[in-house]
Amino acid sequence: GKGSYYRLKQVDFNEKSSFSSIIYVKGADISDKFGVFPNPFRDNVHIAWGDLESTEQIVLTVFSSSGNIVGVYKGTGPQIDAEFNQKSSLMAAGVYIMKVETSKGKVLTSKFLKQ
DSSP, X not given: OOEEEEOOEEEOTTSOEEEOOOEEEEOOGGGXXXXXXXXXXXXXXXXXXXXXXXXXXXXXXXXXXXSOEEEEEEEOHHHHHHHHHHHHTTSOSEEEEXXXXXXXXXXXXXXXXXX
């Protein structure tokens, strides 16, 4: 699979900054194709499932940027997409993180913005 190199930059209140060590995070190719579109969105939104099979059982958990669970959806990708699209218009504007756990043990995450 593919991976990415990351480091964090911390900026203190006194404007001093420092960088963390560089780490390599190994990721699956599928994560490149998984996520919400369009991103950002206002009302109408869909989920791109990447290479997941449309019949695979999935649990989708949506978290607010503060870490609170704002929704849990269970079913197949098409079932969850329809329900999420319907309920997403009720979500407050902000940054969210979605986590998908598949019946085959894959875990995927993606960040999205509701305007």
